Each structure stands twice: as C-alpha cells, then as structure tokens.
Amino acid sequence: MTAPLKRVLMRRPGSSLQNANAAEWHYGPGFDGARAIEQFGVFADLVAACGTEIIWIEDSGDGMADAMFTHDPSLVSDKGAIILRMGKPGRVGEPALHAAAYRAAGIPILGEIKAPGQVEGGDCIWVDDLTLAVGRGVRTNQAGIEQLGEILSPLGVTVLGYDLPLGNGADACLHLMSVMSPLDEKLALVYAPMLPVGFWQLLKDRGYTLVEAPRNEFEASNGLNLNVLALTPGEVIMVDGFPKTRALMEQAGCKVTAFEADALCIPCEGGPTCLTRPAWRE
C-alpha cells in the first residue's frame, strides 16, 4: 500500500457535490461544495505531480456526492479489480461507476461482492502481499468478508476480519483505514485507542513500527489527521493543520506534504487515501 503509485482511479467532484444536501450525506458544519472542489484540485495536482496516471471518473451530475471517495467501491489485486458492495445506502450506485471505468481502461475484473455481502475499500488493508486485513463494522459485514476470501484465496491471499468499534455511531464513517494509514513498508500511522486488538497484534507480529497519532488532533480533525496517503514509500500527503501528527511522521523519517482540506475532507469524512483508488503500485 506504499509502493510507488503508478495508476489511480479518481473522481473530480462537480455538481453532485456542490448541490449535496449536507444533512442527507452526513457532512459536517464546515461543508462548502465550491471550496471543496477547489481544494480537491490542489490535491489532484499533488498526485499528478508525482507522475501517477489518473483514470478519471466524471461527475456527470448523477447526485452521487460521496463518489469522489474512490477508495471505497472497489479493490485491486494483482489479478484484477474486485467490485465491492457499499454499506452506506447513498453510495450503492458507485461500484457500477468503477466497473465501467475498469472496463474502459482494460483492467480485468476478478470478482464482485454480492448481496447480502457488503465490503467498502476503506475497510481493507494489505498488511503484506498475501494478507488482507478487513474491518468488520457498519460498512463491511461477515458475508462480504467471506466472499472476499473466496475471490482472493486462489491468489494465495488470506483475508482476516477484525471487529471495529462503533465510534460516533452508525451514520458516521468509520473504516479500518480510519484508524491506520500505511506510511512505508513496515511503518504505519495509527490511532491506538480505536485499533481492533487482534489487528494491532497482527501488525506487531509482522514487524510493523507504529506511529501513534495524538488524541487531541484525532478529535479535532474528525479523525482525518490520520488519513495519510503514501505516494511512494515514506513520501506522504496529509490534510493541513495537524502539526503534532506531522512532526511524529517526520521524526519517523517521512517526507510530508500537506494540503488545505477544511472544506473537503473534514466535513465530508474522507481524506487523501479515501479520494484515491490505487489501481497499480510497483
């Protein structure tokens, strides 16, 4: 999850976000569609500046405001994409956008999560090439985790499920990736108090070093201080305004770039990792 990012699926927000009803989408008080779109532009430039090819999904005014969070509706394995099935009711139309984008880009589709299964990409973390940790919570259920295991076992991948806490309730977004971001090969930023214990033990067993994000910045950022995207091992993008979290990553050897996202990420509950669906890292 930290190897150089070569190809990524993204959706530039447009009228669907601009016209979103904040209460319906569970967006917080700082939500401002026009400013969010501007901030997204800065973020997309940072990704492109790294030499990453962006496969764009257009916002055609389909009303899918959350579709800019392309991390969630699909997952990509060495043998092709897996089309997921959303746990948030407003997002059920998004996996079809991804399936169409993969077909158009010539990326094979390996499998699909079907009802009653639910899996969101934000709940899936590759701990190594052959181990996928999946958070079981409001967005991802046991049936979905089992289907993912069946799709990935022919590739020699083991899928392990871990229970997530309820956090701020069923309407809020809490994924496994909300409490852990990979920064480098065996280095991760975590919010320790909310990590599933079994997952924490797995990371320790696999030799990970954990950088612990401070509680006050986690709370002040609605958890977005923790949502950090690695463009290449140890080179990461974060949301601006969380100096203690930044300093801890720098002390751990990371090169950190921050962008302003007070209108985009904090109210909409998704950060740099959520805004990208890596399709190829190498």
Ligand SMILES: NC(=[NH2+])NCCC[C@H](N)C(=O)O
């Ligand atoms: N992978 C992520 N953390 N995605 C964040 C998605 C945020 C989006 N508003 C939702 O609630 O679904």
